[in-house]
Amino acid sequence: MNILELSEQEIVRRGSLDEMRRRGIDPFPADEFPVTGYSDEIKETFTDDAPQREVSVAGRIMGRRIMGKASFLELQDSHGRIQVYVNRDEICQGEDKDLYNVVFKKLLDIGDFVGIKGYVFRTQTGEISVHAQQLTVLGKSIRPLPIVKVKDGVTYDAFDDPELRYRRRYVDLIVNEGVKDIFVKRTKVMNSMRNYFNEHGYMEVETPILQSIAGGASARPFITHHNSLNIELYMRIATELYLKRLIVGGFDGVYEIGKNFRNEGMDRTHNPEFTCMEIYVAYKDYNWMMEFTEKLVEKICLDVNGTTQVKVGDNIIDFKAPYRRVTMTDAIKEHTGIDITGMTEEQLRDAARSLGIEV
Template sequence: MSEELNLSEVLRVRREKLKKLQEMGRDPFKIEKYDQTHFSQDIKENFDAMEGQEVSIAGRIMAKRTMGKAAFLDIQDKQGRIQSYVRQDAIGEEEYDILVTYDIGDIVGVKGTVFKTKQGETSIKAANVVLLSKSLQVLPEKWHGLKDQELRYRQRYVDLIVNPEVKKAFLIRTKAIKALRKYLDDRDFLEVETPILSTLAGGAAAKPFITHHNTLDIDMYLRIATELHLKRLVVGGFDRVYEIGRLFRNEGMSPKHNPEFTTIEWYEAYADYEVMMKECEEVVAEMAMAALGTTKIAYQGKEIDLTPPWRRISMTDIVKEVKDIDFTQVKTDEEAIAIAKQHGIEVEKGMKKGHIINAFFEEFCEKTLIQPTFITHHPVEVSPLAKRNQDNPEITNRFEAFVNTWEIANAFSELNDPIDQRERFEEQMKQKEAGDDEAHPMDDDFINALEVGLPPTGGIGIGIDRLMMLLTDSASIRDVLLFPTMKPL
């Protein structure tokens, strides 16, 4: 209780300081700009060349030490922290009296010369200090630090100030995504934007968010995938396209799931799933190198090697490897269902052999996939948009990439047969009528696009956020989202 009273008093005093400054005609909130010439880390790294040079820096006061007629301010800018040494005789008595009232958290501009203190610390000898913004709150580190994880997510702006490792994670994310874009741009891919709002939620098996368009008086859906629009563009003659963007799925929340998340999908005419596999492992490796300088990463105590080539194994083969069940020898749906029941797999209405194989994989095999692995040749029942394998029409030319037991990518040789596609959509509609909320809807316009003609095409989607969890050694997806979804207080 006493701490709350003390905090309340501190906040009151800060407002009084602001009021006095405003009465003096020194309202910091009226300042519109400040010319920065240099930043903290650049000055430190280039001290020999910059010693004695005049610089202007700006940032937040993170520490303040006043000793009579001199003060030390630790200023934090976008690169880090640097010390400013302020003497009363250098800035004037009146200015110094105002400066000593500044608080931790205030944002200031400092103009002065670069030097080193007797302790050897690179610093700025201030000739002028100006208050650019008054902080009316108290930074958490003054009150035992920002440790509450949920509060950190809710107040990310504070988290970024007081926890440098958080800022580092998002800088890693930015470097990795830049490398991703560069990889595709260098290969003549075109970055595009497709609708977020649509009258159909297609391209994946997921529950959509539903909203309503008042003017048209129709329900609309936030996209669950970018796939179908991107493939329409390939039909239209853009042979290589990609989109990095937000998807929305009205499903559960967990350390690996957020209702809105970032993915990339790219589509390449005249390529197949084998090309997608090569590009997937290459681009992930390049992202790791750009962000971390290595393809061998440590995640939560595990060593993971992202160096290509990655292991490749079919879904039926890994089920055989892990459970010693060879589904290539299972001839009927009934036989597959009986095997599922023997192994404790929950059998739902309408499940066929392909669904059972996929259920075995998810239940028993996913958890074994720590090192990067491509799982290939999924059953056609769980792959409504993938091309059938020519040698075995029960499976598709599809793969999912797994790292640390997580699916990080899904890709296939795209189904471009409009007759087959319509039949699969019709089968999906039967599953929807049987109660499967995630079954794919019928999309007549997409069928029409395929009838116009989609060339042989490879396509892939990669979950950016899960990949960023790996690259930043983050235990939760919320740690790699600047503003994760939170339940209102």
């Protein structure tokens, strides 16, 4: 990369990278670093009267306060953040103090990965921290991170631009609290759904992604060429047709959680590549499916949140089964005051216009 294309900070960090290598420190070691504790668990289980606990933690440097021979750094791991106390004479046992005076104070930056071995203690201000006895460089960050500051409940320099957040999701995950929880909850939702289906005896399957026809739904497909067969194939827009064939083949119930692809418009909540779950069960009707789905959603809420009540905006929604059942026409009448039963197409259009709905 041309040095003119780099920011001032990137140039400085590359210089620090080179200096580490000159000092015999590998800024990107391939060695294993054993982790024995995580920030949240360490803070939750610490008690002042317990025996001293030795821990090994790893993560990114998200803040530093350098005070002569002793410093504090804020370490962010996959579970949260914890303070680390670093003393020069503790991590540099011999006469050579360069690990602290040069590497720690000058060559390490916000965003760099480090490993810390030491013990857990409580500072004079009452904060549970790790007292570092050994510091290991695990990865040098070449690009600087946005520095988000929170003081008295007010956030400064927030990384909140929607365009940047979605284009650089990895940065969003690093600097914005709560974003990682979305990913964790999604995994819990998928696991809960799988467990529910499996417990009821339904089998998870995989069906072809490249298909000879674009079927199962009404959408514009992505088209690709198969060189060996010399034919055009479509990336699936739905899993429906192959799942139904499995039911025809004799399975009582099958489901698939996989990617579908639709070559159409996109926005923040619609992606041409998306995950879809479809389940097909033999010898059932729509009443059974409604009850089955109600219990599924209730179970997911309990597994993910520990309660069936979920706050959406200013509203509390309770997903506890059973749910109220209402027809589409009754729902329209309830919320608009218009009974569409027996209406012609033109009357339906007029009703929509009267409600300000684009026709």
